[in-house]
Amino acid sequence: MDTPFPDAPAIAGNAALAARDLRHVWHPCTQMHDHESIPMVPIVRGEGAWLIDADGRRYLDGVSSWWTNIFGHANPRLAAALADQAQRLEHVIFAGFTHEPAIALAEELVRVTPPGLERVFYADNGSAAVEVALKMSFHYWLNRGRGEKTRFIALTGSYHGETLGALSVSDVALYRKTYAPLLLTPILAPSPDAYEGEPGETPAQVAARRLEELRAQLERHAHETCAVIVEPLVQCAGGMRMHHPDYLSGLRRLCDEFDVHFIADEIAVGFGRTGTLFACEQASVAPDFMCLSKGLTGGTLPLSAVLTTEAVYAAFYAEYNAGKAFLHSHSYTGNPLACRVALETLAIFRDEPVLERNRVLAAHLAQRLAPLRDHPHVADVRQTGMIAAVELVADKRTRTPWPATERRGMRVYLHGLEHRALLRPLGNVVYFMPPYVVSTDDIDHLVTVAIAGIERAVA
Ligand SMILES: Cc1ncc(COP(=O)(O)O)c(C=O)c1O
Numbered sequence: 001m002d003t004p005f006p007d008a009p010a011i012a013g014n015a016a017l018a019a020r021d022l023r024h025v026w027h028p029c030t031q032m033h034d035h036e037s038i039p040m041v042p043i044v045r046g047e048g049a050w051l052i053d054a055d056g057r058r059y060l061d062g063v064s065s066w067w068t069n070i071f072g073h074a075n076p077r078l079a080a081a082l083a084d085q086a087q088r089l090e091h092v093i094f095a096g097f098t099h100e101p102a103i104a105l106a107e108e109l110v111r112v113t114p115p116g117l118e119r120v121f122y123a124d125n126g127s128a129a130v131e132v133a134l135k136m137s138f139h140y141w142l143n144r145g146r147g148e149k150t151r152f153i154a155l156t157g158s159y160h161g162e163t164l165g166a167l168s169v170s171d172v173a174l175y176r177k178t179y180a181p182l183l184l185t186p187i188l189a190p191s192p193d194a195y196e197g198e199p200g201e202t203p204a205q206v207a208a209r210r211l212e213e214l215r216a217q218l219e220r221h222a223h224e225t226c227a228v229i230v231e232p233l234v235q236c237a238g239g240m241r242m243h244h245p246d247y248l249s250g251l252r253r254l255c256d257e258f259d260v261h262f263i264a265d266e267i268a269v270g271f272g273r274t275g276t277l278f279a280c281e282q283a284s285v286a287p288d289f290m291c292l293s294k295g296l297t298g299g300t301l302p303l304s305a306v307l308t309t310e311a312v313y314a315a316f317y318a319e320y321n322a323g324k325a326f327l328h329s330h331s332y333t334g335n336p337l338a339c340r341v342a343l344e345t346l347a348i349f350r351d352e353p354v355l356e357r358n359r360v361l362a363a364h365l366a367q368r369l370a371p372l373r374d375h376p377h378v379a380d381v382r383q384t385g386m387i388a389a390v391e392l393v394a395d396k397r398t399r400t401p402w403p404a405t406e407r408r409g410m411r412v413y414l415h416g417l418e419h420r421a422l423l424r425p426l427g428n429v430v431y432f433m434p435p436y437v438v439s440t441d442d443i444d445h446l447v448t449v450a451i452a453g454i455e456r457a458v459a
Contacts, residue, residue, distance in 0.1 A: 014055045017042035038410075039417065046073020049438045051422065059422045062446045064435045067236065067268050069299030071348060072437040078300045081344035085337050094122070094334035101339035108346045109305060112277060114286035117307035121326075122334040126267040126293035127161025129304035130229070132328050133289040134165050136308065137227040137261045143315045143324045153217065153228040153260070154186040157193060159237035160229060160265050169229050172238050187221050189214045189228070191235060192243035195380050195391065207247035211254065218258040227261035227288070228254075232279035233384050236268040239429045240389035242382050248283035261288040261312075267304070271295030271345070272355055272436065275362065275385030288312060298345045303338035354436055358386050364440045365432060368447040377458040389431040390450070392458065401428050408457040415453030421446055423453065430454060 009016055018040040026032065041059070045052040049072050051059045064070060071078065085101065092099055106120035121136070123129050134152060141149040154160070154169040161167065162175055168184035170176055176183070192210040194203035201209075218225070232248055235241040248264075255262040264287035269279040273295065276282055280290070289312075293304035318324040332338075348354065365388050372378050372390055379399045380391040392409070394402045402408045409425030416423035423430060423446070430450055434442070 012042075012054055014039070014042055014053055014057075017054050038414065041417065048072040048074075049435045049442055058420055059417070060420060060438070060442055060446055061435060062416070062421055062423045062450075063431070063433050065299055066294075067273070067433055068294045068297075069435050070271055070273070070295040071298045071345070072435040073299070075298055075300075075437075077348060078298050078341050078344050082300060082337060082341050085340035089336045091332070091335055091337070095329065099334075099336050099339075101336045101343060102334040105305075105339045105343050105346075108343060109292070109307060112346065112349075113290055113307055114278065114280050116286040116309050117290055118310045119308050119313040121306045121308070121328075122339075123304045123306065123328075124330050124332045124335065124338070125161075125302045126265075126291070126304055127163040127166040128330060129267065129291040129293055129306050130160045130166040130169070130263075130265060131163055132306045133229070133263045133265075133291050133308075134169065134227070135328055136306065136312065136326055137263065137289065139326060140261070140312050140315045141226055143318075148224055149226045149260075151221065151224050151226065152184070152186050153189050153214070153221070153225055155191040155230055155235065156188050157191045157235050157238035157241055158229070158231060159235065160231070161267075175237075187217060187225065189217050191238075191241065192247040193235065193241035194243055195241055195382065203242075203244035204246050207244040207250065210243075210247060211250040214251070215254055218254055218260065222258035222260055225258075225260045227263045229263040229265060231265050232269055233274045233282060234269050234279070234387055236387070237426065239391075239426050240382070240387055240431045242384050242387075242389075245283035248280060248285050252283070252285040252287075255288070263287060263289040263291065265291045267291050267293045269387075272349065272358060273386055273433070275355070275358065277349065277355070296345060297338055297341045298348075300341045301335070301338040302332075303335065303342055358436055361434075361436070361438060361440065361443065362386055362388075365443050365447070368443060369432075372451065372454070375454070377454070386436065387431065387433050389429050390454070392428040392430065392454065404428075411457035412450065412453035415456050416449055419449045419452070421449040423450055 021040055042054045043051045044054050049061055051061050109120055121132055123132050152169050156171050159170045159172050169186050190210050190213050192207045194206050197206035264280050266278055270292050290307045297303050316324050316326050362385050366383050369381050373381050377392055379393040382389050394400045409427055412425050412430050
């Protein structure tokens, strides 16, 4: 077979590729030293929910490759759209010039997102979308003569990306702690995370209590606050912590009352992940800014979008010398290939009963995970749509977590690799976020491997 890599050895199995990788490549979210003992897995092909390595071993992608590949790998519709667009226009400067894929995608995004979101600003990854939303919110207030609003309220346990602005409004110590001296200081409001509720408290009661606490913070800080930023329904990187939709409707009311923006970061939860196309729908709310990425292109190309209201747009719309224009530009803004693939992603949602199918798959996943509730080292099994999570603890009664240094989740990961599954626990949380193209048999496989991995991890 022809190879696009002319200098590559004729036979490149896992060992050869891994050795070449480790000679020059520096991977994200990785202590590279780990690879002295943990295998680097070179993937050569994808087929639906499965990944195939250079030795021909198959892995069920239980995490949709960092939550992006909602329709699996090598999806024929997305591949065909990409190939077609590549023959026409791969890229064009997006200032002063435009193109049909970006225009049509903006029209479609406005159509499918909650009412009131009318304006679409493109960027090229999730963190960049968060940067755009933060800057746009700040700049809106500045243009309205409220330059004293310079701060953001974020929730404890939140994750919004790892560029400096996005990391500033994130509260996962693993990512934030080292870089804290470089960051803005957010106002942290307690997360409505149902797992952290008082004994006997329902998720709705936790949400109500947390809203009261947020109200108290807004009473103190609204005058200096641009926006509250949240991950609607599920705080993903923070451990798949879930909350009641009432929190979002209450948040909308508080933001209106206190004159601050509501930024919904749907980068991980958007595009059907929580059971509705967007998580905000479950609370019937429209935010002032909605950040989208990941599933937007089904994992084919990096792209993000920030949707906002006509009112926000109007605050920037002025004669040039008024100096009110929004300034945030990336070279690849509105890339035609990415926009065209995103349009195809939305077309799949339109043409196929994706959400209906997901309901069946989610119910099956719930049923298969239910027995874990009785496990002596499982404190919680929770699920929102196509996200399910199992919280491992050292002591079930006191909910004492295993120390992070024991890396129990890593043991589940390694067990998965040995048994044809890509499971990538977040610390002590084993989670499932599979592509929507999994079969019920695939789910059975994933859960069987996870349970055996959990037994090994807690032994
Ligand atoms: C909720 C949320 N926001 C933002 C991001 C950052 O996106 P990216 O990794 O594309 O920068 C992530 C990534 O996991 C995320 O989960």
